[in-house]
Amino acid sequence: MIVSHRRVALLAVLLATLMGLSVSACGSDDESTANAGDSREVVVSAAASLKKALTSYGDQFDSATVRLSFAGSDELAAQIRQGIKPDVFAAANTKLPDQLFKEGLVEKPVRFATNELVLAVPADGGDKVASLADLTGNDVTIAVGAKGVPVGDYTLKVLDGLPQAQSKAILANVRSREPDVGGIVGKLTQGAVDGGFVYRSDVEGAAGKLKAIELPDELKPTVEYGVAIVKGARNKAGGQAFVDGLLEGAGAKALADNGFGAPGGG
Amino acid sequence: MSQARWFPPLLAVALAVALSFLTLPIVAIFVDSGPAELLSSLDDAAAIDALTLSLWTSTVALVIIVVVGTPAAYLLATRRFRARNVLITLIELPLVLPPAVAGIGLLAALGPNGLFGQALDDAGIRVVLTTLSVILALTFVAAPFYLRQAEAAFSALDRSWLDASRTLGAGEATTFARVAIPAALPGLIAGLALAWGRALGEFGATLMFAGSFRGVTQTVPLAIYERFATDFTAALGLSAVLVAVSAAILMTVKLATRASPARVLTR
Amino acid sequence: MSLHVEAVADLGDLHLDVAFDIPARQCLALAGPSGAGKSSLLRVAAGLLQPTSGRVTSGDDVWLDTARNINRNPEERRCGYVFQDYALFPHQRSWQNVAYALRDRPRAVRQREARGWLARFGLEHLADARPATLSGGERQRVALARALARRPDVLLLDEPLSALDTRTRASAQRELADVLRVTEVPAIVVTHDFAEAALLGDEVAVIDEGRVVQQGSASQLAARPATAFVADFTGAVVLHGTATPAPDGTTIVTLAGGHQIRSTDRAAGPVAATVFPWEITIEAAGPATSQSAQNHLKARVQFITTIGGRVRLGLAGTENLIAEVTTTAIADLDLQPGSHVTATWKATATRLVPHA
Numbered sequence: 103m104i105v106s107h108r109r110v111a112l113l114a115v116l117l118a119t120l121m122g123l124s125v126s127a128c129g130s131d132d133e134s135t136a137n138a139g140d141s142r143e144v145v146v147s148a149a150a151s152l153k154k155a156l157t158s159y160g161d162q163f164d165s166a167t168v169r170l171s172f173a174g175s176d177e178l179a180a181q182i183r184q185g186i187k188p189d190v191f192a193a194a195n196t197k198l199p200d201q202l203f204k205e206g207l208v209e210k211p212v213r214f215a216t217n218e219l220v221l222a223v224p225a226d227g228g229d230k231v232a233s234l235a236d237l238t239g240n241d242v243t244i245a246v247g248a249k250g251v252p253v254g255d256y257t258l259k260v261l262d263g264l265p266q267a268q269s270k271a272i273l274a275n276v277r278s279r280e281p282d283v284g285g286i287v288g289k290l291t292q293g294a295v296d297g298g299f300v301y302r303s304d305v306e307g308a309a310g311k312l313k314a315i316e317l318p319d320e321l322k323p324t325v326e327y328g329v330a331i332v333k334g335a336r337n338k339a340g341g342q343a344f345v346d347g348l349l350e351g352a353g354a355k356a357l358a359d360n361g362f363g364a365p366g367g368g
Numbered sequence: 369m370s371q372a373r374w375f376p377p378l379l380a381v382a383l384a385v386a387l388s389f390l391t392l393p394i395v396a397i398f399v400d401s402g403p404a405e406l407l408s409s410l411d412d413a414a415a416i417d418a419l420t421l422s423l424w425t426s427t428v429a430l431v432i433i434v435v436v437g438t439p440a441a442y443l444l445a446t447r448r449f450r451a452r453n454v455l456i457t458l459i460e461l462p463l464v465l466p467p468a469v470a471g472i473g474l475l476a477a478l479g480p481n482g483l484f485g486q487a488l489d490d491a492g493i494r495v496v497l498t499t500l501s502v503i504l505a506l507t508f509v510a511a512p513f514y515l516r517q518a519e520a521a522f523s524a525l526d527r528s529w530l531d532a533s534r535t536l537g538a539g540e541a542t543t544f545a546r547v548a549i550p551a552a553l554p555g556l557i558a559g560l561a562l563a564w565g566r567a568l569g570e571f572g573a574t575l576m577f578a579g580s581f582r583g584v585t586q587t588v589p590l591a592i593y594e595r596f597a598t599d600f601t602a603a604l605g606l607s608a609v610l611v612a613v614s615a616a617i618l619m620t621v622k623l624a625t626r627a628s629p630a631r632v633l634t635r
Numbered sequence: 636m637s638l639h640v641e642a643v644a645d646l647g648d649l650h651l652d653v654a655f656d657i658p659a660r661q662c663l664a665l666a667g668p669s670g671a672g673k674s675s676l677l678r679v680a681a682g683l684l685q686p687t688s689g690r691v692t693s694g695d696d697v698w699l700d701t702a703r704n705i706n707r708n709p710e711e712r713r714c715g716y717v718f719q720d721y722a723l724f725p726h727q728r729s730w731q732n733v734a735y736a737l738r739d740r741p742r743a744v745r746q747r748e749a750r751g752w753l754a755r756f757g758l759e760h761l762a763d764a765r766p767a768t769l770s771g772g773e774r775q776r777v778a779l780a781r782a783l784a785r786r787p788d789v790l791l792l793d794e795p796l797s798a799l800d801t802r803t804r805a806s807a808q809r810e811l812a813d814v815l816r817v818t819e820v821p822a823i824v825v826t827h828d829f830a831e832a833a834l835l836g837d838e839v840a841v842i843d844e845g846r847v848v849q850q851g852s853a854s855q856l857a858a859r860p861a862t863a864f865v866a867d868f869t870g871a872v873v874l875h876g877t878a879t880p881a882p883d884g885t886t887i888v889t890l891a892g893g894h895q896i897r898s899t900d901r902a903a904g905p906v907a908a909t910v911f912p913w914e915i916t917i918e919a920a921g922p923a924t925s926q927s928a929q930n931h932l933k934a935r936v937q938f939i940t941t942i943g944g945r946v947r948l949g950l951a952g953t954e955n956l957i958a959e960v961t962t963t964a965i966a967d968l969d970l971q972p973g974s975h976v977t978a979t980w981k982a983t984a985t986r987l988v989p990h991a
Contacts, residue, residue: 278579
């Protein structure tokens with residue numbers, strides 16, 4: 103009768119909607135080649151410090167649309183551990199990609215860039231902080247990265263290389279531990295802190311608002327960036343093409359233009 | 369007549385879907401790890417610091433909001449003046465602002481490079497990256513929740529109660545304190561709960577304006593965010609505590625409003 | 636300690652322009668339709684509404700004088716105000732409501748005195764109840780007790796009985812009349828019911844569209860309504876027509892329906908002819924027992940309503956009338972809806988009011 107027809111039809115629509123929702127949530131690993139939409143998109147999770155460089159690279163990337171999301175590298179690694187699968191993971195250190203490789207979550211990582219950790223101060227900050235030693239001053243405020251975030255770990259390495267009294271004094275002046283380097287840059291450009299540890303690429307990208315103070319050679323940490331294809335990613339071919347371009351091509355150029363150095367080893 | 373067959377089940381399905389969607393993440397927080405792990409993850413000085421900081425900064429923010437907001441809402445509700453609708457919209461604006469925008473706004477107003485930055489600096493008041501900045505951020509994002517409820521609660525009052533109070537010898541202030549507030553109390557408490565929940569959960573504006581530093585500015589949401597990357601169980605633990613606290617606040621509100629004797633009189 | 640109220644105010648569409656003097660111990664009943672401005676007048680007296688210009692004095696106390704820029708706040712005027720919906724504070728018990736009026740008394744005696752006031756109204760057993768649990772009549776008495784506890788210089792009652800059901804209203808009316816009789820201060824009672832005004836007020840003032848149309852004792856208003864409106868308000872039957880003076884000193888009124896009636900009043904032009912329902916007698920239809928001093932109207936009975944020992948008949952003819960007769964008359968004539976009758980009333984009972 104009409105009554106049951108209607109009812110069945112409505113329930114069917116509801117079920118279909120629910121199914122549709124769950125299907126799109128699970129994602130379909132085996133449909134990537136058949137589904138034209140997927141192969142035209144490369145999803146990249148990258149460290150915050152790579153923002154400018156990768157955005158301009160992504161604009162030039164022909165074979166697919168690049169979807170970028172930036173955050174602290176450790177947060178992105180945590181997402182991958184939770185099962186989120188971008189195509190490419192680019193971190194501000196090699197530790198995190200190596201860890202994920204050991205856990206079987208990504209393919210073998212490749213080093214693709216180097217950077218330099220610098221002490222940055224607001225350009226209009228006068229001479230309040232002119233050197234590492236000035237960070238121990240009484241009235242000085244500092245922002246650093248949180249522990250576990252690459253820029254934070256690099257900073258701790260630097261401070262470990264200093265005499266204990268000095269590193270203690272500097273740590274005492276820390277006012278904020280940011281979850282990504284963008285937060286440190288923001289605090290500096292706002293004049294909220296007198297100094298912060300960021301990458302040279304960040305200073306160059308800050309359009310003159312920041313001044314970089316080079317760290318003494320013996321304290322400079324090796325800042326190497328690693329990238330890996332995520333296992334089970336939807337668009338492995340696209341991801342690979344993206345990574346290739348980072349090593350040699352439009353990506354490498356974009357990195358160089360934004361203050362990154364060439365990768366050290368192979 | 370056919371509608372009676374499928375409409376009620378449809379309603380039930382809609383409710384079931386809504387319920388599952390809303391409760392699933394909350395249940396998952398408690399279920400994803402074992403309770404022992406959750407509890408032990410809380411046995412961490414930094415977590416305790418974050419909890420303490422969240423509780424007392426949100427309390428201070430709420431005190432400010434209630435003390436300033438209640439008379440303000442009363443004025444809006446009981447006087448008719450030309451700019452009234454504009455003022456109400458302005459007050460509600462932070463409600464629809466993304467927290468990040470709130471953070472930017474606070475920096476633009478009170479940050480070192482902001483409108484009042486120089487004046488604050490001259491006065492020797494340090495705002496950003498201090499606990500004060502946390503309180504300011506929480507007050508800014510949570511105040512509209514209270515103001516809106518309070519204004520609605522005062523508007524719903526029977527004007528004749530206020531008039532009667534005046535004819536019985538009570539001035540405006542006494543009327544406000546002895547009649548308006550007690551009669552509007554359920555609405556005020558509901559607003560308080562909403563604002564408190566919002567303040568406890570504030571993240572974006574706090575991170576941008578106050579920074580994240582243990583014991584000074586790292587509230588529970590910020591602590592959760594920090595732990596999420598390195599220690600997911602700890603993040604779950606803190607989240608569970610926040611859920612429990614929020615639930616406690618909500619329940620207290622429910623009990624308080626049911627116990628309140630102010631009921632709308634019907635003829 | 637008389638009360639003087641005069642006010643001119645523009646309230647939306649209504650232009651209020653009234654003035655009253657009420658001596659001590661007197662009650663003025665303000666009657667009129669909704670929206671006439673009655674409640675607004677009370678609010679002006681209490682200070683809850685600011686008129687464009689006006690003066691309110693209680694004895695020698697000047698509460699409002701717009702000319703001299705005097706305007707005392709409501710809390711500084713000693714008014715006992717009973718609101719239409721009683722306005723009892725919902726979050727307080729009955730005795731607390733009354734105690735609110737006693738805030739100028741020492742704290743220690745407040746509760747005792749409040750309960751005492753409630754006892755005077757027979758409500759001591761409800762002293763701890765909250766307003767939501769009280770009946771309409773009980774709330775009305777609490778509100779009255781609260782207003783009186785204020786020991787006011789003036790009593791202002793805004794339709795104090797209209798929220799009550801008919802049964803409660805009758806007893807409440809008598810009770811209120813007693814209170815007003817005993818009270819020493821001037822009082823204003825607002826009502827839209829003429830019978831109530833007649834019972835409660837020493838004088839009745841009819842207000843329509845913001846102005847006083849007529850003021851006097853209830854019987855004066857009934858006997859000599861100044862306008863058709865007052866007549867209608869007092870419960871008279873009102874028939875519209877045109878009056879032409881007759882040579883014998885009476886007036887012939889040609890009604891709208893064409894029928895002619897006679898009145899001993901003198902008038903000319905458009906008039907309203909009024910007669911009270913109890914002055915109309917009913918006869919069976921048929922050739923009228925015509926006496927020149929009587930008016931006759933053929934009509935059909937539309938409805939018969941018995942209220943207590945009296946019967947109201949609705950009659951429809953070229954004019955519509957209400958007649959009030961005894962039950963005996965109904966039985967004698969065997970009247971039912973649809974019966975044809977002749978309504979008769981005297982020319983002397985037909986009052987003419989110029990109709991604007």
